[in-house]
Amino acid sequence: MVPSLFLAHGSPMLAIEQTEYTRFLSELAGTIKPKAIVLFTAHWEQDVTTVSSSDGIYDTIYDFGGFPDELYRVRYPARGSSIVAGLVKERLERSGIQTASDSSRGLDHGAWTLLYRMYPEADIPVVQVSVNPYLPPADQYKIGEALRGFGEDDILVIGSGVTVHNLRVLKWGQKTAEPWAVEFDDWLLERMNEGDTASLFDYAALAPHARQAVPRAEHFVPLFIAMGSGDPGRKPEIAYRGYDMGTLSYLCMRF
Template identity: 70%
Template sequence: MLPALFLAHGSPMLAIENTEYTRFLERLGRTWKPKAIVIFTAHWESDVLTISSTDEVYETIYDFYGFPDELYAIQYQAKGSTQIADMVAERFERQGIPTRKDRSRGLDHGSWTLLRRMVPDADIPVIQISVNPFLPPQDQFKIGESLRGLGAADILVIGSGGTVHNLRVVKWEQTTPEPWAVQFDDWLVDKIQKRDVDSLFNYMELAPHASLAVPRPEHFVPLFIAMGSGDPQRTARVLYRGYDMGTLSYLCLQF
């Protein structure tokens, strides 16, 4: 059965850079060949959970500026799947979670930069889903729970975001992580592996440096969604851990 994943999408440069992290993503992508990928992206926010629903090739959205021209020339031409989008919507509706469908939005960089490394041939259908960052962690977890078991149907669920994501405090040339960022991730990993969901749901009050690590929750809530959609009998595993620019966390987890 396929696991659920939380993956850090970090800088858009990961789409073209050759780094330890991009090589990890390439290896990870070769681990499985799912029939579809459902990805929650921190770069698509909506009050109502919105599901991409198309059988066509997605537009590639360049929702960033000031990067090399090479990055803007990339077109990640994955297709969607209305059949799987309908199935996902039905699962949410059974749990009383309102949804709507979007038939025109492309893939933003929270999705395509990761998927370009993991699935370079763009030959796996992608269903992109929005996040509402202002729902409490318990509700984010419930969204994930609605999709629990998709791994048995050979569908890979990914939450795309970042645990420490505060662009105001990045150290552009720094190659070693700030201690506070490491301490925040240490706390998270400990609570996740102990499955201490009560502490995790109260991370803003309990985790060290939480307000510094998570000044706004849009990049953090995909973690709760991925955790909720994973197998509760499986011990969570750290797949990768690293930092860029001193504070930008590339912590990746499997549930």
């Protein structure tokens, strides 16, 4: 059985940099050997939950600019799985969640930068799934909940996003975390540890510095999806915690 994960994808540079966080990703992958990966990425937004449905090799999407040439030479030639995609769609629709299929979209950097560090051989089938940041948190949780139990079949569900993600307040070159960013993550961790989903769903009103930490929800909602898909009988665990550029959170959770 494999857990569900919320992983921070942060800067695309994690694909080529050697840092404490990239070492963590490699070590984490050494403890989890899934037969397939279902990944919800903050960088694919659709009104209807859309599932990559192909058995072909994905293109690598470079959905960013201004980075070193080396980064644009990285390829992650993972294959899709129409069988696993069908299971995802079946589970979602059984829970009353409308779905769509996409047979041509490649892997965006919310997916391939993480997977490149975790499973560099690209030998595990990947199904990428979109997010809708405008759905309320309870609905995001329900999307994840529809996939609960995938871990028993060794299918790894990953929510790829960031808890504190505000590019306007980054402190370039600063390695120490801004107190307000830490306070926001502390609040999340306390509520998760207590199993207080009601407060988590109302984070925008209750969490300290919520508007500053989450000016837009696309990077935040994968947390609720990963949480919903996890084992309800197990306490959430911090898999990794760190910060870059003062405010960019690399908090990762295991559910």
